[in-house]
Amino acid sequence: MLKLDPTAHEHAGADHILSFLRRARLDWLLHHFPQRLVRSVYVFVNGFVTIGLLAVLALVSHNPFVFPSLGPTAYLLFFSPLGETSSPRNTIFGHAIGLVCGYAAFAATGAGVLPFGAHQGIFWPRILAAALSLSATGAFMVLLEISHPPAGATTLIVSLGIISKPRELVIIEAAVFLLVAQALVINRLAGLPYPLWNAPASTKGMSDGSE
Numbered sequence: 001m002l003k004l005d006p007t008a009h010e011h012a013g014a015d016h017i018l019s020f021l022r023r024a025r026l027d028w029l030l031h032h033f034p035q036r037l038v039r040s041v042y043v044f045v046n047g048f049v050t051i052g053l054l055a056v057l058a059l060v061s062h063n064p065f066v067f068p069s070l071g072p073t074a075y076l077l078f079f080s081p082l083g084e085t086s087s088p089r090n091t092i093f094g095h096a097i098g099l100v101c102g103y104a105a106f107a108a109t110g111a112g113v114l115p116f117g118a119h120q121g122i123f124w125p126r127i128l129a130a131a132l133s134l135s136a137t138g139a140f141m142v143l144l145e146i147s148h149p150p151a152g153a154t155t156l157i158v159s160l161g162i163i164s165k166p167r168e169l170v171i172i173e174a175a176v177f178l179l180v181a182q183a184l185v186i187n188r189l190a191g192l193p194y195p196l197w198n199a200p201a202s203t204k205g206m207s208d209g210s211e
Contacts, residue, residue, distance in 0.1 A: 046078050051071070063171045064163055064175075065174070067157060067175070068153055069154040077187075078187070087195050092180060093148075095151050096173055097144070098133075099154060099173060101136040101159075102154065109132065111125045112161055
């Protein structure tokens with residue numbers, strides 16, 4: 001049986017930058033500057049615009065539409081968009097699992113008794129909450145066949161009490177939806193078959209190394 005190249009989707013993710021430049025009639029840049037430099041500038045501009053829009057929304061609404069784990073998610077969605085971990089299904093459900101497990105651990109261990117950063121020494125409830133939330137997030141992602149590594153950061157953000165109000169958790173998930181919507185628009189404009197929901201079966205094979 002033919003063994004799929006596990007890096008094929010990564011090459012496709014990088015090549016979509018070239019496709020976008022051709023569609024925008026900016027491929028002349030490739031004749032004047034190194035290809036790696038052009039790709040680097042593309043990723044910089046794209047990341048600035050997508051996260052910048054969410055940052056403005058956060059500023060105007062005074063809500064956490066930007067949070068640390070959104071960074072690695074954006075990188076996956078725009079640099080390797082055809083990977084299984086970058087699909088809307090895995091991105092949305094992955095963060096949702098992280099949020100639920102993080103809040104459950106935060107509440108069950110009493111980690112919220114003190115505000116985040118208020119305890120100067122070792123605060124065992126918070127340590128237990130972090131360990132419990134991360135292990136539960138990983139277990140549920142395996143059980144439900146959902147792979148999105150940035151969700152591991154999301155669950156720690158919640159279980160450590162950095163962002164822990166139920167209303168804020170809903171906003172975090174809304175921010176994930178908005179980022180996925182941006183990825184869908186931009187990747188489709190670049191000519192990539194970015195999925196509406198789930199990654200194609202062939203891409204799943206490349207992501208998990210199956211034959």
